[in-house]
Amino acid sequence: MEFKLEAHRIVSISLGKIYNSRVQRGGIKLHKNLLVSLVLRSARQVYLSDPCPGLYLAGPAGTPAPPPQQQPGEPAAGPPAGWGEPPPPAARASWPETEPQPERSSVSDAPRVGDEVPVATVTGVGDVFQGGEADATEAAWSRVEGPRQAAAREAEGTAGGWGVFPEVSRAARRPCGCPLGGEDPPGTPAATPCAACCCAPRPAEDESPAPPAVCPRKRCAAGVGGGPAGCPAPGSTPLKKPRRNLEHPPSGGEDDDAEEMETGNVANLISIFGSSFSGLLRKSPGGGREEEEGEESGPEAAEPGQICCDKPVLRDMNPWSTAIVAF
């Protein structure tokens, strides 16, 4: 169990590093980011493979890249099944990216993101992106905007990462958290505020709701930095921008005269990781809570204005995985 905790912590620290590296002077350091991504992968493998009674690990343990097998439209067939029972509604509610197939959650995003944007590194992670729908990329990218505002909060985050990511996740937990097609059972804590979200039940290919959805989300999380001020304007344009910025023309990685460092792929990498971690969202409120309570109680307690979500649910959300995707 301790291994999982440590792995959890290491992952959040690693993500923080990757994120911070983007704003470091002198540009992104490829070597350091490669090493961080290797640590990230190791920690992820440990996390996935460490059998833990309280968690849904019914599936093959230790599989580094379960998500690839999952195709959209296969509810709970692949890795999510690997994660065991359908997740608690709350977790499910947060993640349905496209179709009202909550079980799939953002795991399916990984392949799609990967489709569009190659990831800078890490063997094994590369497997994560196979097939998938193009729109998921949009969806995944739209989440980038959310946590951007949370970046400011990140500065206040603790080294442990827990202080940072819960907030980030809340901001990023978009509308996607919103019940698409009303799938979420009533009483889903996460879904409650969503009712107020302006995000319309969005079809899979619709990317535009994301930005508007973010805003209400963040307004919910009053007291958490960012807030509405950081909301991107509704519409698809803002979505495209981050994607373009982060996505270098790496298709094939051909060299051209103005060869980029292709460190933008690091951001994509994080999305991939995020999706891979989506399974972590599947933890039962009971099991997950037990495990993470010790870790998160501190940062959680520090978060004011958590009016939109239930605390235990938040923990189960595995906030930092959201943050990962947000990057």
Add this chain to the structure above:
Amino acid sequence: MGLSFFSKNLPIQEGQPWALTTPADIISTVEFNHTGELLATGDKGGRVVIFQREPESKNAPHSQGEYDVYSTFQSHEPEFDYLKSLEIEEKINKIKWLPQQNAAHSLLSTNDKTIKLWKITERDKRPEGYNLKDEEGKLKDLSTVTSLQVPVLKPMDLMVEVSPRRIFANGHTYHINSISVNSDCETYMSADDLRINLWHLAITDRSFNIVDIKPANMEDLTEVITASEFHPHHCNLFVYSSSKGSLRLCDMRAAALCDKHSKLFEEPEDPSNRSFFSEIISSVSDVKFSHSGRYMLTRDYLTVKVWDLNMEARPIETYQVHDYLRSKLCSLYENDCIFDKFECAWNGSDSVIMTGAYNNFFRMFDRNTKRDVTLEASRESSKPRAVLKPRRVCVGGKRRRDDISVDSLDFTKKILHTAWHPAENIIAIAATNNLYIFQDKVNSDMH
């Protein structure tokens, strides 16, 4: 080991206006020239400071062989790449001296993207007695010139002039981590994370790419180049180290593109030491050929290893620098210390190797006697002619009086850059923004 070091002169920073630790003053590289007469340091602010050893004189026996500031110049300035919206740091990553071929000295200095060749010349005489110009250089009124004189060279105060002779730009997409001058004295190589280029010292608009490990798909990237060096005698051989802990010896005669190594030096990982951070701590931060050319020295996070060029399977010697950190890797990962890149150095006779550590400690390992010592570079230890006292880090168990416990090590005080005089037992230690120079008190010659 028979070496006891004492401080030759006060830490260089004393009395200097930049005694405060501003980030720009942090020393980022230290390098003796081939005779040891000159010592160059580069810092984060893009400056190069060259020290010269004073000739020993009978008049002042106590100040024999001290290093004094010889020249200071701004080598690199911060730049901004507008196309990629990237700021290019001016920090000097490496300095390498060229072998001296005439009265002038030359060195190469590099930041992340651009390498510059600097020529350092002295002027200690100036012509006086011109016919057409007066003392201040103004043209004379010709009517006042009544006789002809031959200008004579008169001594003047020594002036050291530094000028950039070549600028090797736009050769690298990634960050340059090392440069190395070939023994042919005509070419040199520069290495970044994924590529190594070969330059001719006289040609700046072209370079040859000799190593390219960039995968077709960046997703498949698993390792990067961390350091590289030419063989000291064989101008066709060079080595480069990787983040996976391997060394590749390449022969430029074999092919134009040396992607295929001639030899691969790699030690299998010890499975009992596996952790989340195994990959990070196995990344080689520095590689140095021995003066003999027979061995290579590598530094990774916890060890220094000596490799025999004739044996690829494993190093012939491994020395633990600070193994007590093995249990603290997670904290060191959090505070980024695990990414620190320590350098390593041989002494002139290849019998002793040296590397830095934390708490301003540096370590020396005698390859013959297998003894090692930990010394500290600090103000207290560097009073003139104070003998450095060996230090010890205790890891629990019996603690002696002057021991430092692992938990009280100061990880902000790290010695990343060290250099050993090519012939004598004089070492230069860079501790953040301070430069310490120590000399063996027993005898100045290497043994």
